[in-house]
Amino acid sequence: ETGVTQSPTHLIKTRGQQVTLRCSSQSGHNTVSWYQQALGQGPQFIFQYYREEENGRGNFPPRFSGLQFPNYSSELNVNALELDDSALYLCASSGEREGETQYFGPGTRLLVL
Amino acid sequence: DQQVKQNSPSLSVQEGRISILNCDYTNSMFDYFLWYKKYPAEGPTFLISISSIKDKNEDGRFTVFLNKSAKHLSLHIVPSQPGDSAVYFCAARTGTASKLTFGTGTRLQVTL
Numbered sequence: 001e002t003g004v005t006q007s008p009t010h011l012i013k014t015r016g017q018q019v020t021l022r023c024s025s026q027s028g029h030n031t032v033s034w035y036q037q038a039l040g041q042g043p044q045f046i047f048q049y050y051r052e053e054e055n056g057r058g059n060f061p062p063r064f065s066g067l068q069f070p071n072y073s074s075e076l077n078v079n080a081l082e083l084d085d086s087a088l089y090l091c092a093s094s095g096e097r098e099g100e101t102q103y104f105g106p107g108t109r110l111l112v113l
Numbered sequence: 114d115q116q117v118k119q120n121s122p123s124l125s126v127q128e129g130r131i132s133i134l135n136c137d138y139t140n141s142m143f144d145y146f147l148w149y150k151k152y153p154a155e156g157p158t159f160l161i162s163i164s165s166i167k168d169k170n171e172d173g174r175f176t177v178f179l180n181k182s183a184k185h186l187s188l189h190i191v192p193s194q195p196g197d198s199a200v201y202f203c204a205a206r207t208g209t210a211s212k213l214t215f216g217t218g219t220r221l222q223v224t225l
Contacts, residue, residue, distance in 0.1 A: 004156070033211060042117070042202050042215030043157070056211035090156055101147070102213060104156030 002027055004093050004105035012111045013081050021076045021108045023091030031055070031095065032074040033102055034066060037088040049074055086112045116140045117205050119216035126223055132190040134219050136203030139184065143205040147213070148177060148188045151200045160201075161188070193223045 005024045013019050025032050031050045035043035045058035049068035063079040072093075078085055088109050092102035118137045126132045136146075144165040149157035163170040163177045163186070170177050176189045190197055203216040 006156075031211075033213075035213075035215075040217065042119075042204075042217045043213070045212040045214070048211035050211075058212060092156075101159050101162065103159060104149070106154065106156045 004091060004103055006089075006091050006105040006108050008108060009106070010109045010111075012113065014113050015081055015083060017081050017112075018077065018079045019081060019110060021078075021089050021091075021110070023074045023076070023093075023105060025072045025074070025091075025093030026103055029093035029095050029103075030072045031093060031100075032068055032072065033092045033094070034074070034076045035090040035092065036060075036085075037090055037107070038084075039087070043090055046076065081112045083112050086110060114139075115217070116143075117203055117214050117216040119201075119203055119219050121219050122217070123220040123222070126193045126221065128195055128223055128225050129192045132188075132193045132197065132221055132223070134188040134190075134201050134203075134221065136186045136188075136216055137184060138186075138205055140205070140207070140214075141184070142207045143214075144208060145206045146177070146179060146186050147204045147206070148175075149202045149204060149215075150197075151202060151218070157202055190221075193221075195223050195225065197221060198223045 033048040034046040037043040047057040052068045068074045088107045090107045092104045094100040094102045147162040148160040151157045200218045204213040
């Protein structure tokens with residue numbers, strides 16, 4: 001059974017650019033959640049996808065968008081990058097039943113210059 | 114508005130002693146609580162959870178206590194081991210909601 005994987009591990013972008021981060025969920029999981037963790041803070045919920053549909057969204061602007069694919073992998077897209085978008089982006093997967101524990105990937109560290 | 118608070122940014126404990134990590138919350142709708150451990154360059158790892166219908170849950174060296182009236186929970190690690198050195202996050206959820214609300218974390222250092 002493979003765990004949650006994310007790519008890339010690190011990324012450097014400049015203000016105004018766009019970025020796509022990728023996540024493969026744990027085997028058997030069909031729900032993916034994305035979190036942003038700024039330095040010195042806890043993870044903040046961005047949104048969740050369940051069976052390719054958005055299933056809950058946190059307090060993030062529309063330039064943060066996502067996709068989930070039929071194999072339950074997921075992408076997080078951020079447009080018009082700002083300096084404050086510099087953070088660790090974490091993906092978590094969970095199973096079919098509502099309320100199941102979320103298991104996290106190692107994260108993608110994004111630096112916006 | 115920080116709905117889940119971990120007021121101690123760091124804690125140092127000797128190997129073999131008890132580590133007690135604390136967490137307070139303000140949202141009375143939270144009814145499920147989790148603890149995650151995070152090592153550098155890794156994602157958070159699930160440790161233990163507790164439903165609001167219980168006041169204690171135990172798993173090996175880890176015990177979580179919940180005091181609903183005080184809106185407070187704590188994680189006890191006994192005995193503490195050097196490998197427990199990590200950042201510990203408290204998280205909370207409402208019902209079966211998708212969103213986890215995290216605290217800011219407590220860095221635990223277990224010394225020899």
